[in-house]
Amino acid sequence: MKTLFAKSLFLILSLAFSNKILSQNKTNILGAWMMEQDNITHLLLFTSQHYSYSVYNIPEKKFIQTQGGTWTEANGSVNTKTEFSTTDKSMVGKTYSYPVKIESGHMLTNWSGQDKKWKQVDNGGGDLNATWRITGRDQKGTMNSIPPSARKTIKILTGTRFQWAAINTQTGDFFGTGGGTYTFKDGRYTETIEFFSRDSSRIGMQLSFDGKVEGKDWHHRGKSSKGDPIYEVWSKED
Known part of the structure; x- marks a missing residue:
């Protein structure tokens, strides 16, 4: 049986009526999509291979839940494979399929018997639009590599939005997440935090942070939210 969270995500992405569904052009859904209800923000991020769905309340500074993983498009539906979930780690590794309708810069869905309209915040683009995995971290002047493993920290960036998540895709354990808006201009990366678990x-x-992209690596230097100096290397997952 699907969990309540899985059902809510399905309802969010399912159409009330649809013979018209997502076209074969994957770029239709790339980027960030937002829906707000009663001060609750629902945010969907799509890079070329990964997605995340987060729910939070900005006025109350309350993180509610998140889920994410990989996605593909086939036969007019978005097919997802869950890599992390804050509500039910048994969802990790499972796949789900959702029909979606894109129309005039909005995503039209049906949720709890009512038609809903998602606003497209951005459609991707920019040097950082990808999913990144941390692969190196400086410790006392020495850059230590972080090899690929089931336990990893990823960062999903669309054209204007970001979300990081520390996860274990094998055990389903979830260690933390945060996200919000960002800009990247003239070698300067700036993010504003909207949710933090x-x-x-x-x-x-x-x-x-000072930032530069060299090939598939993003060099990231500055201070953490705790004020500690950091120098990290992130590599493209997409």
């Missing part, structure tokens, strides 16, 4: 006091903080 570990510490709500970080919400609203703006952090800036």
Whole structure:
């Protein structure tokens, strides 16, 4: 049986009526999509291979839940494979299929018997639009590599939105997440935190880093939300 979270995601992405579904052009769904109800923000992010779905309340600085993984498009539906879930780790590794209708910059769905319209926040693009995995971290002047494993930290970035998640795709364990908006201009990466699962006091903080992309690696240097100096290397997963 699907969990309540899986059902809610299915309802969010399912159409009330649809003979018209997602076209064969995958770029229709790439980017960030948002829906707001009663101060609750629902956010969907899609890079070329990965997605995330997060729910949070900005005024109350409350993180509610998140889920994410990989996705493909086939036969007019978005097919997902779950890599992380804050509500039910038994979902990890399972696949689901959702029909979607894209129309005039909006995604039309049916949720709990009512038609819903998602606003397209951005359609991807930019040097950082991808899913990234941390592959190196400086410790006392030495860059230590972080080899691929089931336990990993990823960062999903569309054209204007980001979300990081620390996960274990083998056990289903979830260690933390955060996200919000970002800009990347003239070698300066700046993010504004809108949700943070570990510490709500970080919400609203703006952090800036020196950044550059070299091939498939993104070099990221500055200070963490705790104020600690960091120098990290992230590599493209997409």
